[in-house]
Amino acid sequence: MAKKGGPTQPSGNFVSEWFGHRVYPGVITSPTALADQQSERCPFLSAATQEERPCIKAEASKGVCTINTSSANGRQDWLVCPYRALSSELVATAIRQLFNLPATHVPFAVPAITLTKENVRADLTKRLNAGQPAFVYFDAKMSGELSIPPTESSPEFAFDVTIIELTLENGQPHIGKFGILEIQTMDFHGSYRAAVRNMRDGLRLHPNTFSKTLEENPQWLCEGVEGPNIANVFKRTFYQMMFKFQLGAHARCAGCVLAVPQSVWDSWHRHLGAPTLIPEPDGTFSLLAPGQYRPNPVPAWICVFEPQSAAKVTPSPIAVTKMIATTVPAMSHWALEVAPQAALANIDSSAGMLFLLQRRLKKLWPELAQTLTT
Template identity: 50%
Template structure:
């Protein structure tokens, strides 16, 4: 159940990347059935035409559903179950004295046939979702829309369209830097977990607007196209691999006049690993900042300018203005 202040908030339109884009704010919106099927096929190596069943774990509380699942598994048909926050609860990796506890947004588990019709657990796959939070508060915009829904029955859509300020009151720009800093360590950690032998891999799903906003944090890397239609983000000099341990799903909303909500579509499927992301974030981006004339060079000037407000002697000396003189003809006197 969403909190009252953000109830009903799904997508926010913003020009923070220089062009107007839809920024997904609700992570539950990204639990898109076609995307989950694509993830299951990719993580567990199924062919595009394979009949893969994906079942939320709470569904198995129904005896018939559990029996149907056992039958599928015994027949060798691809069967995946998954846990999620609202669907059976998140799966967590416990802390040790040398490592932190982490929970996974969604955990996919491949079920395999065992002895005498039993079901056994195969590999697991991690499916992470990162949307965007915004500065300010959703509360005022939610209140405006709730009031309009009661006061303008029958003409709600037209009323909102003629009062766009209702949608933005109290909402500020996306919290880009904080979202990346909060996500980066988790990405590295979970991508490494996904590379373990018992795991089928890890997928991070993010909206295109979020991916665009992260380019400065990653040093704006070049993606390498792969023959299968996907892309690779690897360190320079490394050969692209067919089955990397980690994937970034970049998705976008597809505007539709008939479907509500607008369907999601995959824009880029990017194969990568923790080492590559670490390289671009911790090596390439800082190197760009240190280049001559880059942001670090300008940092000292910015500090000096700010301090000069309190210590005027730090203000840079003004350049003397050139004095223009008139040429004087012989016999004339210059006044």
């Protein structure tokens, strides 16, 4: 369990999960956490493949899953490794929405890399014959990512996770529709290198008291780690999001789910023009343009999730906080019409851009500053 109390934690940006286990706020103390950190094992890839898998990140960021920062909504975790979110709960939630399964259905999904095993093939066939929905998925580190090749008029687009529906024909599995799951990570300024070095050194020097030592030295976790690059990530993501949200128009595609941490969704609020979410009877939400109705089937979903840092188990489970149905026209309306209109209104406001210009000109050329009127 995570230890509580101890010295006051300094402000800053902290590595919050290392090799899948909580190190801030509070440090998880368990044999499993220590074993994973010492062996540099990825618990998420290992669970998905049912094989021991090491962390696949570069040495400078080895083992770093999430970064914890201060925001307008308190301290929040930001995802910096997509495999941290590739949990059975999140994959099942995405599958239910994409393939219109009832909430009571428990879809069975395995990474495609396991299809070489006869027992996996037999298990999938058995489950399909028993009426359980079954799926396989491809991604970059497990089976290889899939992509749409480029054309004369479009670029190549690769998918984070491609989910393939299995259907049953004459008692044997066949390929049905496919769906896309995109997992949004965050880029940070600075580097994790010093923080990773600190944790490795601490683990090497204090293997029997690592969690206690780490709790007493939280500054180890934030050395060199700067803030999230929110604007750059949104700009980089927006085009891909708008493109992939249209894939549901293809007859073989069930749609696209964009999975974003709560911290990212909160940070996008202004970029999306502070959109209004409409609660639906099934517990989901709709993000639509004025006068637009929710389509059936829904081509695009935004899945908002958050690691449950206070959970008694480790790694912390992923909880889905919102499932939001949307469309490309709706996203375009809020991000490319509403947000710019709000920005234009703030050019000549009492604390807007022209006010800032006048204030700076007063220091450079006071007489010129006086000519600026709103």
